[in-house]
Amino acid sequence: MARIVHADLCMVDLTPKVRRTDAIQSFVSQETPILRLTDAEGAVGTGYSYTIGTGGPAVISLLRETLLPRVIGREAEEIEGIWRDLLFATHATAVGAITSLALAVVDTALWDLRCRRAGQPLWRMAGGAKESVPVYSTEGGWLHIETGELVADALAMKEAGFAGSKIKIGRPHLAEDAARLAAVRAAVGDAFHIFTDANQGFLLHQALMWADMLAEHGIGWFEEPLPADDVGAHAELSRRSRVPVAVGESLYSASQFKDYLVQRAASVVQVDAARIGGITPWLKVAHLAEAHNIAVCPHFLMELHVSLVAAVPNGWMLEYIPQLDAITTTRLDLQGGRARAPAEPGLGIGWDWEAIAAQTVDGSRFAIGEGA
Incomplete structure (x- = not known):
């Protein structure tokens, strides 16, 4: 030492x-x-x-x-x-x-x-569960993007081998979100994940309405449907929703994740290494989720999270949002829609x-x- x-x-x-x-x-x-x-x-x-x-x-x-x-x-x-x-x-x-x-x-x-x-590379030092992970894209699904562009981006991601795409929801009327999702689902078929993210924008009664609509379109998860500090409302939604509820990017301690898991208020954990306080607590949350038989799909930070998702057995998918290209010499190693964890010693980020x-x-x- x-x-x-x-x-x-x-x-x-x-x-x-x-x-x-x-x-x-x-x-x-x-x-x-x-x-x-x-x-x-x-x-x-x-x-x-x-x-x-x-x-x-x-x-x-x-x-x-x-x-x-x-x-x-x-x-x-x-x-x-x-x-x-x-x-x-x-x-x-x-x-x-x-x-x-x-x-x-x-x-x-x-x-x-x-x-x-x-x-040693981080993915191995932190657990070494697997060398590569499937990827889904968020960059083509922002709320302002028109339906035709959503469809074109999702098709491009499917062609590139990505496992899925995420689409932001929260338009003024449920029918608007439904039409956008229906168009994407019709274009990509059933064998491609479509995830949705409400960014804490709904009240409980709205989230219940949207959850029924999301289920009709085979949506893979309903992300941040409600304010993150309302665990009870998430538990109620999780009991009544046919779509898995995903949370994590707005939680800042392992104990907060514990409350969600114990109350069965989420089915996907999106713990963010920056917002939880680093790799040390990130791994604790991932293993806590594993003990509850729940997948980890972290928020953002793909350059770091690729190694952490690969490190743990319940790491499911990596969110693709390029973050550091302007200040790094390395890029995410994508092969057939899967991201390979860096093999270089350390985090694997070339600054x-x-x-x-x-x-x-x-x-x-x-x-x-x-x-x-």
Whole structure:
């Protein structure tokens, strides 16, 4: 083992590749904090997280002022202990998005460092269940996209071998969503998954109405139908819906997932490594879901999640949304609609440090520790 001696932190603000709209918001930017941790033997691990346009400076401030000073001098391999100590150091602000996103930056860097020192890829170090996973696409299903374009994109994804496509729902009238889904289903046939995402946009009575309609079109899951903090309403919907309910991107602790699983309020877990606080708690949630015989299909972060879905036996599918192309030299390895987990030691993300330097937000770069 070796102590952490230096931390280098910055944030880039990435413009989404396409217009992204859903039932409650539009993505305008993607703030991406990036951290490099160096140990006493010179090994380096890189971690990151993200926001969808707000809160990035708060994440940077929490890292600089509170978390990173507590990481310097710690043994890099003591990942569980570091995560737990940092959580309790921020006890007054946990559980919540800002704290979890900041914890994830540190935790992913520590896992990258662990894997690099061991000479092993993340998917193997975290469990090694399988080398590749099926992929579904979201980029062609945003709420503003017209029906003809939805159909064309779904057909293109099917031709490319993807397992399915996800379509945003929450148009003003149920009939509008129904017509869009019917057109896509008629085009792709029954042997192609169509998933839907309401982004917490419904009340319970609406979700019950939409669930009946979704079942008529053979929809694979009903994602975030209701506000994420209403576990009871999700449990009621799950009891009455013929379509599986999927949740997770707006949950920020393993205990929150536990409440959903114990109450049988969801059938698909979409735990996000950034929003849960890193790889360490992500794996706990995945194994908790496994104990309940429930699949894991994480939200976003495909460049990191490909390795985690491959690591666990109940990892089902990977969401395809390119996130880091502007600041990386590597791309997702897609073969016949399946994504292969990176074989290189570490997270398997090749960072383009020149591009990162050019896009670093003014005032967001800080160094802590030896040589700072």
